[in-house]
Amino acid sequence: MFGDLGGMMSKLKEAQQKVEETKTRLNSVLVDEVAADGKLKITLTANREIKSISIDETLLNDAEELEDYLIIALNKAIEKASDINEAELAAAAKSGMPNIPGMGF
Incomplete structure (x- = not known):
């Protein structure tokens, strides 16, 4: 029993x-x-x-328009990054998990 437990702990690490x-x-x-x-x-x-933000000078003339574009672009970029992050972390966690009956991994 303890041998299996030790193996599972090793897999979790x-x-x-x-x-x-x-x-x-x-x-x-x-x-x-x-x-x-x-x-x-x-x-x-x-x-x-955030690593960089590049803004064309023509957008600097209208602060409200620039703010709208920034909000839209940042939200889209964060959503894309979050999707990648969640998928990669889930795959990494799943690949190293021990096979525990009934856990559905």
Whole structure:
């Protein structure tokens, strides 16, 4: 019994390590979102850290319009990054989980 428990604990530690490695790797996965016919570009990591925002000068004339474009583009970029993040972390966790009957992994 304890041998199986030790094996399961080892598998859980492996799963945790894979998740941490995946989190680190997701810092280098970049997500781009473009708005306003290419006049606004946002880049963030799959961990949802903003890396850059590029704004064409023509958008600087209308603050309200710029704010609207920023909100739309940021929300889309964050949604894309979140989807990637969740899928990758779930796959990493699942791949390292021990086979526990009845757990559905």
